[in-house]
Amino acid sequence: MxxxxxxxxxxxxxxxxxxxxxxxxxxxxxxxxxxxxxxxxxxxxxxxxxxxxxxxxxxxxxxxxxxxxxxxxxxxxxSPVLEAPEAVTEIPAKALPLSVLPHLWPSRYCQSDKLNRLAQRTFGAETPGYARVNAVCNWIHDNVDYVGGISDEMTSAFDTATQRAGVCRDFAHLAIALCRALGIPTRYVSAYAHRLEPPDFHAVIEAYLDGPSGFGWYLFDPTRKAAPDGLVRIGIGRDAAEVAFSSPFGDIVYDKPVVWIEPKRGTVGAVTTQAVRAEL
Amino acid sequence: MxxxxxxxxxxxxxxxxxxxxxxxxxxxxxxxxxxxxxxxxxxxxxxxxxxxxxxxxxxxxxxxxxxxxxxxxxxxxxSPVLEAPEAVTEIPAKALPLSVLPHLWPSRYCQSDKLNRLAQRTFGAETPGYARVNAVCNWIHDNVDYVGGISDEMTSAFDTATQRAGVCRDFAHLAIALCRALGIPTRYVSAYAHRLEPPDFHAVIEAYLDGPSGFGWYLFDPTRKAAPDGLVRIGIGRDAAEVAFSSPFGDIVYDKPVVWIEPKRGTVGAVTTQAVRAEL
Amino acid sequence: MxxxxxxxxxxxxxxxxxxxxxxxxxxxxxxxxxxxxxxxxxxxxxxxxxxxxxxxxxxxxxxxxxxxxxxxxxxxxxSPVLEAPEAVTEIPAKALPLSVLPHLWPSRYCQSDKLNRLAQRTFGAETPGYARVNAVCNWIHDNVDYVGGISDEMTSAFDTATQRAGVCRDFAHLAIALCRALGIPTRYVSAYAHRLEPPDFHAVIEAYLDGPSGFGWYLFDPTRKAAPDGLVRIGIGRDAAEVAFSSPFGDIVYDKPVVWIEPKRGTVGAVTTQAVRAEL
Amino acid sequence: MxxxxxxxxxxxxxxxxxxxxxxxxxxxxxxxxxxxxxxxxxxxxxxxxxxxxxxxxxxxxxxxxxxxxxxxxxxxxxSPVLEAPEAVTEIPAKALPLSVLPHLWPSRYCQSDKLNRLAQRTFGAETPGYARVNAVCNWIHDNVDYVGGISDEMTSAFDTATQRAGVCRDFAHLAIALCRALGIPTRYVSAYAHRLEPPDFHAVIEAYLDGPSGFGWYLFDPTRKAAPDGLVRIGIGRDAAEVAFSSPFGDIVYDKPVVWIEPKRGTVGAVTTQAVRAEL
Missing domain, CATH: 2.60.40.2250 (Immunoglobulin-like)
Known part of the structure; x- marks a missing residue:
């Protein structure tokens, strides 16, 4: 595509x-x-x-x-890889590559240390693997209102867990914090997102799981606003702190940015029932 | 009794x-x-x-x-009054006595203003009245671990909503915050509590509802640890800040307090299916 | 006046x-x-x-x-009473009327329990009495930026202590929390305020001190924006939660309110060096 | 040494x-x-x-x-490098190696984004460079009580900024957050620390500054408890989340660890007036 x-x-x-x-x-x-x-x-x-x-x-x-x-x-x-979700499982702590550890640690906007019991209580009984991360995303979609302007750049997963409203960034932070609390390395991804309305920079997550092609990062969009196979990735990080699209050191005024993405060739968006991996 | x-x-x-x-x-x-x-x-x-x-x-x-x-x-x-729970309903804002307003306001440990969406999302569809407050208490009982020593005197409902562990004081604060967010005036009650194990000062809540005998305060114990008709009330307040059993202004060391309650006459504890009101 | x-x-x-x-x-x-x-x-x-x-x-x-x-x-x-600030001292805990205790307790937006060390460290060595409360207000004036729109209805003294920006409400909350942490009963006052620019409802504080006319509530304006003897008081409370000027229970849109105060007779604003007490 | x-x-x-x-x-x-x-x-x-x-x-x-x-x-x-503090200056944003950017970003326990005004207000007028970071550490030393057991693993710089008590970890987090808010890349260092009493793993900070030998990381101990040239470094990270000395994935009980450091040869601790750099 x-x-x-x-x-x-x-x-x-x-x-x-x-x-x-x-x-x-x-x-x-x-x-x-x-x-x-x-x-x-x-x-x-x-x-x-x-x-x-x-x-x-x-x-x-x-x-x-x-x-x-x-x-x-x-x-x-x-060239995303599509896999059967039920074939994607979790990786026990003893088998995780040590290099993915940083995505298990709590970060500025993803205080997984403070969300441990909430995560265990709510998702502890879910089927481990893709299904559990999906359950986290579904829970967020069902329990958090998508409301522009209600959160700000200092809003974190701990706030959103209780305040229950936010934008894509907040949805991603909460999903990351919950997954890390469940022992699943998870990271933040900023992206150009096909079908996002209104068009803007988008935020989704990737969880490190064990699938048919081996260990790897699987994509989830807790907002369900974009086509999972229509995401062009910009930045990957522990949370939004790492992938700010613009950090000005000086005195500026910004006008409204224009962000766009157009499909050119290929079919997009037929993957709602498949697990998506950005690469092997 | x-x-x-x-x-x-x-x-x-x-x-x-x-x-x-x-x-x-x-x-x-x-x-x-x-x-x-x-x-x-x-x-x-x-x-x-x-x-x-x-x-x-x-x-x-x-x-x-x-x-x-x-x-x-x-x-x-x-002489508690026992009533059929299904006959106890909520009071619309326009009919609430203005004197109960302070128990609708957010307080130090019951930040109902920050829990508004969580309350609406989780309990908005419950049957209004005794059943809804009971649903709040059941949810807390099911989702928060009762763990001594995990919280402290500065722990508030906002913390417990996410951290999901605490003692009777924290259970009460969270229940109060959620009920106030639902528009139900609710207050904190410290008490000597029959059957509480181990014996100690206890904390429960009262919600202002409309029952067969008119408007009044109905008792709920989100910890389910005490007999609702075996509670001798000490202090009533917006939250624990108002009813500290001991506030020393000076340099002291305290040893373990002994707190006790013994039934002398009458039957206690047969009221699990009835709404309890401390007085008419 | x-x-x-x-x-x-x-x-x-x-x-x-x-x-x-x-x-x-x-x-x-x-x-x-x-x-x-x-x-x-x-x-x-x-x-x-x-x-x-x-x-x-x-x-x-x-x-x-x-x-x-x-x-x-x-x-x-x-008919405010003006007194010499140096004659206004603090009241030891043992002598405080018990009825002012509620204004020593922490409240929703004034978490004095969490600000105890900050208060002691910063103001412990100040001369007790009017001078110490004034030092608290001066410190806030010097260390917190008055910035409209930077805080919201959920912002509390704990936030402002660190974020260092807010409006009159935030200034008052922080002053109250610090004074309570110092053992001085302090309350929130909403008012029509002469000379406030732009005109709006204003928020100031009152501290309970011992002056030439006995124990009483002394007025302080941590923002220094209004004339202390030109304040017409509306609501007195533990914090802003108690004196919201408008609490709608229903679905409304509000347009900009107009608030005004005009001096009719008498001289106002010559009291910057005197302690002001709204009444005896 | x-x-x-x-x-x-x-x-x-x-x-x-x-x-x-x-x-x-x-x-x-x-x-x-x-x-x-x-x-x-x-x-x-x-x-x-x-x-x-x-x-x-x-x-x-x-x-x-x-x-x-x-x-x-x-x-x-x-082989630490000792330099004259007054020769160590700050690096403007336009000249910072982009690879040190992660140490400017806010992190889990160092919410520099929320401490921006506090930092600017308190340290904005200090002489840029080693002197300013030193002023931050002195301020923490003077305004925060070193109290064992008062904080826990979830305590962050935002908490300590207001609560004013903690241990080496909290001192380091607050110093890092304030320095980052001032535009100085700063990182967390865990270490074996000569002269630390009682012996334990210690936490200090390093700030990225411009000294006589070029850009580099300069060591500061906000607790002033250890000898700056007697620190054997273990872990370097954005904050304590990255350098936990032990992360067990399983059910364990730990007994008291023993941590020690002994000088074998060379002179230690004569550097209180010099800037220390762990390496060139």
Whole structure:
């Protein structure tokens, strides 16, 4: 499946500002970037860093006072792997690769340490594996209201567990915290998301499970708003703190960003009953 | 039903200390105190204040450095009113006596404002009235572990909603917060509790509902540990902040208090299927 | 000093709604209401309750769907007592009237129990009395930014102690929590406030201290935005939970309220160096 | 300076348990391990993983029910670099290596996003660089009580900022959160600490600054309990979540661990007026 994706981020810069952006699609075997352009207006030097443990592509750009716009476009081919959910099980602690441990630890917005009993009480009896993570996502979908503007950048899973309202970011944080409390390594994924309405950067999760092709990261969208096989991944992290799409160090005003994704070739969205893995 | 109740509170006072105690049984038509003694060792002057809006009996005692013990004993006759639960309904906001409003407001340990959606989502479809408050208590009993020592004096309903463990005080706070969020005035009651094991001061709740005898406060024990018709009430308040059994202003060490209640006459504990009201 | 005060509160009522209002000036010897009108459009029955322990005047009004406006106007004469701040001292716990105890307890938005060390560490060495409460207010003024819209109705003193930004309500909550942690009974006061810009309902605090005229409640404005002798008091409570100016039970939309206060006779605002007591 | 370090961790294993340990000294040019033994009783297989971005050495060991003891000993040579504090300055956002960004992000126990104003208000006017981080540590030392047992594993910098009491872990978390809020990348370091009384695993911090030898991590101990040049580093992370010395996946009881460090050769502890860098 091929997609064209992109975003336009317009700013009014008030003082000399260093921006760190994380908006480019990540590269991995299941997500191949066939064309890509980054346009800055006015033009500016770009410093790049790809985080080794995640592959996230961070850009730093120094902008002078005045209007500044970043425009990004890419052609991306996705080759997600679809599997039978009932064949995807959990991995006991003794068998987990030690390198996935960081995704078991509590993080800023995913306080799994404080949600341990809630997770055990509510999901302890679920069938381990894909079904249990799915039960977590269903529970969130059924018990948390999707309400724009009700949460903010400091809202965490601990808050949402009780306040029961939020946006995709909050849904993802709560799902991650609950899964980690259940002993399932889980991470945050920011993405361009086909069918998300209104279009925006989206947040979903990946849980580390044992499937027909071996251990790997399985995708879940607790909001159920996007097509699971129509997600172009940008950043992977412990939570939203790691994958902010824009971090300005300076005094700026931002105007509404435009985020888009268009399918170009192939069929999307026929996978609601299958487990999705972004790559082998 | 007649009970003998009492407590012995031993202290080692390190500096001159003013204690405020709230350990004497409250007086109301349904709870008549037929005999009562308060013994202080060494003896000391007692200043008394009965809070008009609750009837709580606060004592202030100044203790000099050295050992200090308070011993309280009373004979109490309870005349709870038992009613059919299905006849007890909720009172619409427009009909509530304005004087019960304070028990709808959020309080220190009962942040009903933050639990609004959780309450609506979980109990919104329950049958209004006694059944709904009972559903709240059942849910707490089923979803929160009773674990001594896991919470502390600063633990609140917001914490317990997520952390899912606590003692009678925490169960009561969570029940109160949820009921207030549902629009039901609810208050905290400290009590001597027959059948509580191990014996200690207990905490239960009262919800303001509309029953066969008119509007009134109905008793619920979210821990299900005590006999509802074997509760001798001490303090009534918005939450535990109002009815601390001992508030020392000074430097003291306390030893383990002894708290007890003995039935003297009458049958207790046959009321598990009836709504209990401490008085008309 | 005489003032004309008033407010206009416009609503669009979507479903039958019971409102509880607390917008009328409280009556006490130092605040005499010489004229008063309440106009409802469309007209509606008013049920009144004056809370015994505070004197707060609550109104309940049932409104049918459609536009609804409450308009309140009053003529008020204030006779605050001005005293030399250095003559106002603290009251030891053993001498406090037990009836002021509720204003020592932690409350929903004033978690004095969690702020104990911060209070002792920061203000323990201050001169006890008016000077210490003033030091608390100065510290808040110096360390917390007054920023509209940064906090919300769930923001508490515990939050503001760290986040360091808020509005008059947050300033008052933090001051109350700190004073209570220092052993000083302190309460929340909502008011019409002369010189407040922009005009709105204001929030200040009163601390219970020992002055030349005996024990009493002394006024402090941690925001320093209003004239201390130009405050017409509406509600007195443990915190904002008790004195919400409007509590709608129903589905409504509110438009911007208009709140005003005009001096009619007498001199206001020459008291910055004196302790102010609303009454003897 | 040479040290002998070690620890003995005794457990009673109740069910088959996978332990993840992080107790071995980390290897880097400034900390050379000349001898090392790990003894397990009963013996067991050890799986190792060294985290690329930190160098932390994690061990996984599966233990059967029964007693289980881990004993670790090592000889370590430290070569810290001592520099004049006044020559150590801050690095502007535009010049920070992007790879240190993760230590600017808020983390589970270091909510720098919520402490932004507190940090700016309190330390904004300090001299940037070593002096400012030192001012943060001094402020914590002066305003937070070191009290064992008052905090727990869920206590975070946001709590400590207000509650003002904790242990080395809490001091470190608060210092990290404040420094990150000031724009200074800062990380958590667990260590064997010479002169720490009573001996235990210790927690200190490192801030990323610009010194005479270039950019690098400078050591600070907000508790001031250990000798800065007598710290053998174990784990480096965003906060304590990453460097737990023992994470058991199973049912165990632990007995008191023994942790020790002995100087073997060289002078320690004469560096109170110098900036310490663990390596170049």
């Amino acid at each position: 091929d997609f064209t994706i992109g975003c336009t981020l317009p700013y009014r810069v008030k003082s000399p500002t260093s921006f760190v952006f994380n908006i480019e699609a990540v590269r991995h075997p299941g997500q191949v970037i066939t064309a890509e352009t980054l346009t800055l207006t006015p033009d500016a030097a770009v410093e790049r860093w790809t985080m080794p443990e995640s592959g996230n592509r961070y850009l730093r750009i120094d902008a002078a006072p005045g209007p500044f716009t970043l425009d990004y476009r890419a052609e991306v081919t996705l | 007649d009970f003998t109740i009492g407590c012995t509170l031993p202290y080692r006072v390190k500096s001159p200390t003013s204690f405020v105690f709230n350990i004497e049984a409250v007086r109301h038509p349904g709870q008549v105190i037929t005999a009562e003694t308060l013994t202080l060792t060494p003896d000391a002057a007692v200043e008394r204040w009965t809070m008009p809006e609750s009837g709580n009996r606060y004592l202030r005692i100044d203790a000099a450095p050295g050992p200090f013990t308070l011993d309280y004993r009373a004979e109490v006759t309870l | 005489d003032f004309t005060i008033g407010c206009t509160l416009p609503y669009r009522v979507k479903s039958p709604t019971s409102f509880v209002f607390n917008i009328e000036a409280v009556r006490h010897p130092g605040q005499v209401i010489t004229a008063e009108t309440l106009t409802l459009t469309p007209d509606a029955a008013v049920e009144r309750w004056t809370m015994p322990e505070s004197g707060n005047r609550y109104l309940r009004i049932d409104a049918a769907p459609g536009p609804f406006t409450l308009d309140y106007r009053a003529e008020v004469t204030l | 040479d040290f002998t370090i070690g620890c003995t961790l005794p457990y009673r294993v109740k069910s088959p348990t996978s332990f993840v340990f992080n107790i071995e000294a980390v290897r880097h040019p400034g900390q050379v391990i000349t001898a090392e033994t790990l003894t397990l009783t009963p013996d067991a297989a050890v799986e190792r993983w060294t985290m690329p971005e930190s160098g932390n050495r994690y061990l996984r060991i599966d233990a059967a029910p029964g007693p289980f003891t881990l004993d670790y000993r090592a000889e370590v040579t430290l």
